[in-house]
Amino acid sequence: MRRQGLHLDQAPPLHLPLRFFLTAPLFAVAAGLVLLWRGSALLQTTWSPHTVALTHLLTLGFISMVMCGALYQIVPVLVGSAVPRLRLAAVVHGGLCVGVPALAGGLLSGWQWLLPVALAALGIAWAVFLGQLTLALARAPSVTVTVASIAVAASSLLLAVSLGLLFAWELVYGWLPPDRATLTAVHLYLALGGWVGTLITGVGYALIPMFYLSTPFPRGIAWLVLACQGLMLLTGPLLAWVAPSRWWHLLPLGLAALAVTVFTGMVWRMLHARRRRISDATLRFWQVGMLALPLALAALAVHVLGQLPRWSLVFGTLYLLGFAGAAINGMLYKIVPFLVWLHRFSRHAGSAEMPLLKDIIAPRHMQWQWRAYALMLVLATAAAGSGLDVLARLAGLALVVAFGALALLLFRAARMKLPPAARTPARDRAGETAPPGAR
Amino acid sequence: MTEPTLDLSAAPEAERAQRLGAAFVALAPGGSLTFATPGDPRKLVRDFVAKQWGHFDWAPLRAGDGRHLSQLSKRKQQGPHSILDMFGDDHRRCDELFANAESAAQQGDAALAADLFARYELGLQRHFRMEEEGIFPELDKRMGFMGGGPTMVMREEHQQMRGMLRRMAGSVEQGNLEEFLGACETMLYLMEQHNMKEEQMLYAMADDAFSADRDELLRRLVLF
Numbered sequence: 001m002r003r004q005g006l007h008l009d010q011a012p013p014l015h016l017p018l019r020f021f022l023t024a025p026l027f028a029v030a031a032g033l034v035l036l037w038r039g040s041a042l043l044q045t046t047w048s049p050h051t052v053a054l055t056h057l058l059t060l061g062f063i064s065m066v067m068c069g070a071l072y073q074i075v076p077v078l079v080g081s082a083v084p085r086l087r088l089a090a091v092v093h094g095g096l097c098v099g100v101p102a103l104a105g106g107l108l109s110g111w112q113w114l115l116p117v118a119l120a121a122l123g124i125a126w127a128v129f130l131g132q133l134t135l136a137l138a139r140a141p142s143v144t145v146t147v148a149s150i151a152v153a154a155s156s157l158l159l160a161v162s163l164g165l166l167f168a169w170e171l172v173y174g175w176l177p178p179d180r181a182t183l184t185a186v187h188l189y190l191a192l193g194g195w196v197g198t199l200i201t202g203v204g205y206a207l208i209p210m211f212y213l214s215t216p217f218p219r220g221i222a223w224l225v226l227a228c229q230g231l232m233l234l235t236g237p238l239l240a241w242v243a244p245s246r247w248w249h250l251l252p253l254g255l256a257a258l259a260v261t262v263f264t265g266m267v268w269r270m271l272h273a274r275r276r277r278i279s280d281a282t283l284r285f286w287q288v289g290m291l292a293l294p295l296a297l298a299a300l301a302v303h304v305l306g307q308l309p310r311w312s313l314v315f316g317t318l319y320l321l322g323f324a325g326a327a328i329n330g331m332l333y334k335i336v337p338f339l340v341w342l343h344r345f346s347r348h349a350g351s352a353e354m355p356l357l358k359d360i361i362a363p364r365h366m367q368w369q370w371r372a373y374a375l376m377l378v379l380a381t382a383a384a385g386s387g388l389d390v391l392a393r394l395a396g397l398a399l400v401v402a403f404g405a406l407a408l409l410l411f412r413a414a415r416m417k418l419p420p421a422a423r424t425p426a427r428d429r430a431g432e433t434a435p436p437g438a439r
Numbered sequence: 440m441t442e443p444t445l446d447l448s449a450a451p452e453a454e455r456a457q458r459l460g461a462a463f464v465a466l467a468p469g470g471s472l473t474f475a476t477p478g479d480p481r482k483l484v485r486d487f488v489a490k491q492w493g494h495f496d497w498a499p500l501r502a503g504d505g506r507h508l509s510q511l512s513k514r515k516q517q518g519p520h521s522i523l524d525m526f527g528d529d530h531r532r533c534d535e536l537f538a539n540a541e542s543a544a545q546q547g548d549a550a551l552a553a554d555l556f557a558r559y560e561l562g563l564q565r566h567f568r569m570e571e572e573g574i575f576p577e578l579d580k581r582m583g584f585m586g587g588g589p590t591m592v593m594r595e596e597h598q599q600m601r602g603m604l605r606r607m608a609g610s611v612e613q614g615n616l617e618e619f620l621g622a623c624e625t626m627l628y629l630m631e632q633h634n635m636k637e638e639q640m641l642y643a644m645a646d647d648a649f650s651a652d653r654d655e656l657l658r659r660l661v662l663f
Contacts (some may be wrong), residue, residue: 010646076631077635077636077639077640078635078639080639080640141640142643206635210634210635212538213534213627214534252512275534276538276542276544276627277541277545278620278624334628342629348631349598349599349602349606350603350604350605350606350608352606352609354606356622356625357625358624358625359621
């Protein structure tokens, strides 16, 4: 029977996703510190090595770090097959923790010797991660739109990382690839549109209805969004390669616009008509993300069609900090308290003293952090759009505060233990008990 | 709060089936009605299973005080049920009952929250029993799980959710709505990740395992 090999007890141990989730905000804090230190010098052109360093602290250190941790957690359920050799996740985490600071440090300081370290560490981390993910996807019992989206995201990641490694190689060893500008455009399409974009939409189809008790994302519409994303990922790099007039770029932009309009429109409708009428900080994060995404795309259109380089910075800010940053921040508030609860407290579910999710991260603390995040996004967008030094440094400070607060809340959540009074006598074993799936 | 749209408590027993049948015919596909009966409505439902199987879903909402409330809905897609369809739909139904109770608590209406919570609890406990008594033992036998494997994980999560139901019941009975809402949030996540595992994996597995005698099983389970 085709599903006989499946097991529901494939959830990874608590420390595995947590190590990714707890490290990630620290890289956003580091990005904030870099911005605070260098100010508007980082916001002149996307080509400066310092700006590239800042960007990769966010894309690899923050966004990809969370995405990897989340995939280890949800692939067994969403894809329906186990991630092989789960222990290697520590290698992926270690590789990112060494590689991202080495890359950013090398680019910022000019110390060339750091770049080969980054090359090796990131190369190993991504090779292991992509190997595990590919095997899990290959064993998927059925191809749902989420599985297909994750597969598109993984393929994009493979190509984007290969190009990224090629760029780092070129910086160190001086071998010049044929056309750096074209390859950079391809890298951006695949990394931002493919890896970040397709993964968030693909996982969103499954998670939004679940978290907010909304109607399911209509399957046909989800496939339409994925088809647009796929076509954009094919035509965008191809057109960048053959480099006809810039008006041709309207084609991938139009496809992206269609995907974004349909996806965000549908999510807004689902959130508006959700059965669960409670509003919390996580809902605000999704709403901001769904607002930032179309705005980011508009900024990108202005940049491409108007040949206005500054707008590429606005696009990057809105896309990375607005869309991806909000989706990730909100998701961390859903997933971290729940995982802590599930692994440590769920066995004592009947006890009146057992902590609830609201005791793990207090909703009012989330509200405060949400405000810091919103202020940061406004400042960062204004800084990217204006290039003013004072705004850039303020945005850096706001990044440190917003993601420092997130890190603090997540660390406190991860340290929380079962209060002795909550232990039900019959089941009083170790302080930390694994959920049924984690043993 | 959904009031009964069809009150059969005063109707003579002989007329009940006919009146319920007429109300069902008038339902639009995807629509549902609430009906009240003086005693257990399962006799009426058994009649429905015989005549209308594949066209409807039934679930009890409230029992006791000599008056039973239940919900009858007309399926949008008619024909034989799969386990995934029937149990997935029941998840959505329980979600709805959950959201209703939670909204009432959020609006500060303790009495309404308690009443709606009781419906949710009845629905969820019935859902667990349909799985634990109707599906899991036979699935274990057919798949050779020997009481371990995925059904064991699901049973343990049911126990955790029963614990949360007790805590929710305790707080809503005392009128402590803040505590109730906190418990609701935790319950929601526990329930949704559990539902997702069942819908993504377990039900599909069960549909395969029961392919030949599935319909017979589901006809029996709807009366739980």
